[in-house]
Amino acid sequence: MPVSPARAAAFEVLLRIETTDAYASEMLHASRFAKLSPSDHGLLTELVMGVLRWRGLLDSKIAERSSQAIAKLDLEVLTALRLGAYQILFLDRVPRHAAVNESVELAKSAHKRSAAGLVNAVLRKIERSASDLNEGFSHPEWLVERWIRIYGLEAARKICEYDQNAPAQAIRIADAKAVELRSTGRTRVPGPTRVLDELRDERVQVEPGKLLSTAFTVKSGDVTATKAFRERRVMIQDEGSQLVAMLVGRGSKKILDCCAAPGGKTRVIAERNPEAVVVAMDLHPQRAALLKKLVPTENIRVIAGDVRNLPLGGEFDRILVDAPCSGTGTLARNPEIKWRLKPEDLLRLQEYQVEILRTAMKLVSRGGRIVYSTCSLEPEENEAVIQKALAVDTAFQVVDCRNELEDLRASGELVWDGVDSLLRGPFLRTIPGMHPCDGFFAAVMEKE
Ligand SMILES: C[S@@+](CC[C@H](N)C(=O)[O-])C[C@H]1O[C@@H](n2cnc3c(N)ncnc32)[C@H](O)[C@@H]1O
Numbered sequence: 001m002p003v004s005p006a007r008a009a010a011f012e013v014l015l016r017i018e019t020t021d022a023y024a025s026e027m028l029h030a031s032r033f034a035k036l037s038p039s040d041h042g043l044l045t046e047l048v049m050g051v052l053r054w055r056g057l058l059d060s061k062i063a064e065r066s067s068q069a070i071a072k073l074d075l076e077v078l079t080a081l082r083l084g085a086y087q088i089l090f091l092d093r094v095p096r097h098a099a100v101n102e103s104v105e106l107a108k109s110a111h112k113r114s115a116a117g118l119v120n121a122v123l124r125k126i127e128r129s130a131s132d133l134n135e136g137f138s139h140p141e142w143l144v145e146r147w148i149r150i151y152g153l154e155a156a157r158k159i160c161e162y163d164q165n166a167p168a169q170a171i172r173i174a175d176a177k178a179v180e181l182r183s184t185g186r187t188r189v190p191g192p193t194r195v196l197d198e199l200r201d202e203r204v205q206v207e208p209g210k211l212l213s214t215a216f217t218v219k220s221g222d223v224t225a226t227k228a229f230r231e232r233r234v235m236i237q238d239e240g241s242q243l244v245a246m247l248v249g250r251g252s253k254k255i256l257d258c259c260a261a262p263g264g265k266t267r268v269i270a271e272r273n274p275e276a277v278v279v280a281m282d283l284h285p286q287r288a289a290l291l292k293k294l295v296p297t298e299n300i301r302v303i304a305g306d307v308r309n310l311p312l313g314g315e316f317d318r319i320l321v322d323a324p325c326s327g328t329g330t331l332a333r334n335p336e337i338k339w340r341l342k343p344e345d346l347l348r349l350q351e352y353q354v355e356i357l358r359t360a361m362k363l364v365s366r367g368g369r370i371v372y373s374t375c376s377l378e379p380e381e382n383e384a385v386i387q388k389a390l391a392v393d394t395a396f397q398v399v400d401c402r403n404e405l406e407d408l409r410a411s412g413e414l415v416w417d418g419v420d421s422l423l424r425g426p427f428l429r430t431i432p433g434m435h436p437c438d439g440f441f442a443a444v445m446e447k448e
Helices: 005-019 024-028 038-053 055-065 075-090 096-109 113-136 141-151 153-163 176-182 192-201 239-246 264-272 285-294 336-340 345-361 383-392 401-410
Strands: 169-173 205-208 215-220 234-236 254-257 277-282 300-304 316-322 364-374 396-399 427-429 441-447
Touching (some): 038 055, 277 285, 383 441, 401 441
Parallel strands (some): 277 300, 316 364
Antiparallel strands (some): 205 215, 364 441
């Protein structure tokens, strides 16, 4: 079986890089590769750069499955294995059998016929383990493969594991201090310690949250049967969702939460900004009505309607756009999503998200901030949306979420140690299984 020109060229370049001081970027532009078609040249670049970027991970996958120590393998054999493993683990458009067969041929073409069996056996095992991830953890292959590509194999495995179990039930206790500040003296609300005692008396055991000091995890008992829950002093809310709402900050006067229902984040925002009027909007009247019922906080005004038609100017000093999204960060809670979602849905959602975000950006006052968030793990709905919105409205700059998270650590509200692990570039990025919560993305942008 002939080896495709792109793979043969990648094999040659990778061997040269290992045996000389050649630079990959220079070799890829060598004149003898100019005759490759644009798509073959694209694949050549992807294979070479991908193998070089992921060599550590590829070698560990090969070492786990090889009968011979990596250090003992001939360089040609190891390079054929790395090329095959990279395609199996990272390239969803390359059929896996082609990746295996062509690596076997590459080893043979380098006069390593005797190693062809080993290349075949190791790559088949890697192929099976990649499939196990789909089958064993019961996720559609296209989702698993894109997570491996975006977050790496270990994170993808953790996401799948997390999604296959009922997530811990996180609760939030109403910020009693903020409520007391607003109270007239007649409506004093019991503080968190008192609420915890109440829950214990009603046989609900909780333990402190892992991300936030305002959060607790239910260990046993039915929190929905308690008086505190009925009186809306205790809410069920994922810790990642609470953290996103905290990025809206404190001290504002006029806040818009424009995709608000059922209102988990609205409530956090309203309590942390007791002096502000919080306008909570949702497209669907029945969802807006639900928000009104679930979040009876006095500084919230609820509107049913489409944010794209909101007849207001740039008058909000803080806006939260918690956009409708694929929800791939919440598959432990909503497992049906993974079987419904199609790859092409992501760009359709992106178009809608950009439209909503761009409209909302027009409503921010000078010096004000907008927070864009989703519970999606997919860059199309996150980083790409921010990029597209900023390309049109140049009055905004991205604020590094690191500063916001460090402030929350300093105030004792964020108790998670690794601020770094919560960041992807300047954005908040929680990953189910890596963090004790759903997968949330958030970007903060400030208007000049
Ligand atoms: C991710 S959910 C919001 C969750 C909510 N922020 C929370 O924390 O409880 C997105 C919401 O956006 C609403 N929505 C969708 N399109 C909208 C639009 N054009 N204008 C206003 N709301 C919209 C949906 O009805 C849905 O309730």
